[in-house]
Amino acid sequence: MTVRVVLADDQPLIRAGLRVLVADTPDLEIVGEAGTGAEAVRLVEDVKPDVVVMDIRMPDMDGIEATRRITTARVLMLTTFDDDEYVYGSLRAGASGFLVKDMALEEILAAIRVVAGGDALIAPRVTRRLIEEFAARPEPASAPRPADGITEREREVLTLVGRGRTNHEIADELFISVATAKAHVARLLTKLDARDRVQLVIIAYEMGLVRPATGGSTT
Numbered sequence: 001m002t003v004r005v006v007l008a009d010d011q012p013l014i015r016a017g018l019r020v021l022v023a024d025t026p027d028l029e030i031v032g033e034a035g036t037g038a039e040a041v042r043l044v045e046d047v048k049p050d051v052v053v054m055d056i057r058m059p060d061m062d063g064i065e066a067t068r069r070i071t072t073a074r075v076l077m078l079t080t081f082d083d084d085e086y087v088y089g090s091l092r093a094g095a096s097g098f099l100v101k102d103m104a105l106e107e108i109l110a111a112i113r114v115v116a117g118g119d120a121l122i123a124p125r126v127t128r129r130l131i132e133e134f135a136a137r138p139e140p141a142s143a144p145r146p147a148d149g150i151t152e153r154e155r156e157v158l159t160l161v162g163r164g165r166t167n168h169e170i171a172d173e174l175f176i177s178v179a180t181a182k183a184h185v186a187r188l189l190t191k192l193d194a195r196d197r198v199q200l201v202i203i204a205y206e207m208g209l210v211r212p213a214t215g216g217s218t219t
Contacts, residue, residue, distance in 0.1 A: 002027055002028065002029050003028050003029070003050050003112060003113065004029055004031045004047070004049040004050045004051075005022065005028055005030050005049055005053060006031060006032045006033070006034065006040065006043055006044060006047065006049040006051070006052045006053070006073070007019070007030060007032075007034070007052075007053050008033070008034040008035075008036075008037065008039070008040035008052055008053065008054045008058070008063065009034075009035070009055040009058070010035045010036065010055060010057075010058045010059060011055070012035075014055070015033050017105060018030070018053065018108065019033070021106075021109065022109070025109060027113070028112060028113075031049050032047045032049065035058070035059075036058050036060035036061060037060060037061030037062055037063055037065055038060045038061040038066070039060070040052060040054060040063075040066045041066050041069045044070050044072060044073050048072060048073070050073060050074065051073060051074050051075070051076060051116050052067075052070060052073050052074070052075045052076070053099065053108075054066060054067060054075050054076065054077050054078060054095075055078045056078065056079050056086045056090065057086075063078075063090070064086065064089045064090055064093045067090060067094055067095050068093040068094065071094075074096040074115050074116065074195065074196070075095045075096055076095070076096060076097050076098070076099050076111060076115055077090045077098050077099065078099050078100075078101055079099070079100065079101075091198060091199075091202055092202070094195050094199065095198070096115045096195060096196045097111065097114070097115050097196075097198065099111055115196075118196065119197065150188065150191055150192070153174075153184065154187060154191070155209065156174060157170055157174070157181065157184040157185060157188065158188055158200060158203070158204050158207070158209055159204060159209040159210055160173060160174070161185065161188070161200045161204060162200070162201050162204025162209055163204075163210055164201070167181040167182050167185065168181075170184075170185075185200070188200055
């Protein structure tokens with residue numbers, strides 16, 4: 001199955017580099033390019049890609065707002081971890097992961113495949129560090145999310161997801177099979193209307209199931 005990709009970046013050289021690499025990759029196909037966030041939103045509506053590789057800083061409409069408006073494709077943000085405010089905004093907008101612009105092109109292609117396959121790009125150890133910082137920042141207008149509608153076991157699984165655990169680690173800690181852990185995560189995605197595992201981490205913090213760590217450990 002070929003993954004259909006839209007490139008959204010205001011730097012033509014970035015788009016050209018990816019375009020050339022993807023041309024030699026049989027399982028990925030560039031189906032459109034955009035130079036602004038507004039163009040990306042319109043293009044996604046027209047061509048229905050699987051993944052959008054989205055720059056954050058673009059004219060007309062930035063990548064965060066464009067990500068918020070895109071609901072039919074998974075979005076990878078082009079960013080650096082130095083830009084924390086952009087990272088947090090992207091998470092809230094529904095981004096499925098992050099790419100650093102100085103990554104090797106082959107790593108970027110691998111990341112696109114990961115997200116297209118329904119997983120989150122961010123590794124668990126990065127998720128813990130990033131989301132702990134994210135959760136420590138106040139969100140004045142938001143109330144804690146209710147946990148109604150999920151079972152006690154699902155609450156346990158969500159707590160572990162919030163701590164950055166993989167499915168294998170969840171299975172080990174709860175003495176269940178990996179397949180059962182995956183099934184619980186899938187049900188949580190549906191019940192909580194989350195795009196992916198990154199969104200579940202955010203929800204776990206918003207529900208108060210996991211607290212930001214102090215002294216370098218995860219609660």
